[in-house]
Amino acid sequence: MRVFVTGASGFIGSAVVPELLAAGHEVVGLARSDTAAAALEGAGAQVQRGSLDDPDSLRAGAAASDGVIHLAFKHDFSDFAGALRSDQGAIAALGEALAGTGRPLVIASGILGAAPGQVV
Numbered sequence: 631m632r633v634f635v636t637g638a639s640g641f642i643g644s645a646v647v648p649e650l651l652a653a654g655h656e657v658v659g660l661a662r663s664d665t666a667a668a669a670l671e672g673a674g675a676q677v678q679r680g681s682l683d684d685p686d687s688l689r690a691g692a693a694a695s696d697g698v699i700h701l702a703f704k705h706d707f708s709d710f711a712g713a714l715r716s717d718q719g720a721i722a723a724l725g726e727a728l729a730g731t732g733r734p735l736v737i738a739s740g741i742l743g744a745a746p747g748q749v750v
């Protein structure tokens with residue numbers, strides 16, 4: 631399978647990408663920086679340059695894949711609402727590219743700030 635991974639060089643992605651490659655999948659990772667691109671290439675993945683705020687790159691990556699794993703998130707907690715808008719836009723772009731294809735979109739999400747016992 632050709633898998634497009636956002637956040638491929640991040641905390642979760644740096645664990646997921648090697649597992650995908652070891653299982654024989656072709657991985658294309660979204661990279662917004664030269665450092666991220668180098669890390670992905672070093673791991674054996676292909677690189678697609680872009681960002682969460684570039685819906686065209688997200689749609690292109692999704693359209694050229696057999697499935698997408700969305701792991702990226704902007705960790706700018708000084709503008710958390712903006713980070714959420716970027717994530718929502720990224721998910722929408724990925725979903726648009728995959729709509730009606732039967733190809734999967736897997737999303738990792740967190741519940742940052744939820745206290746134990748708190749209903750979110």
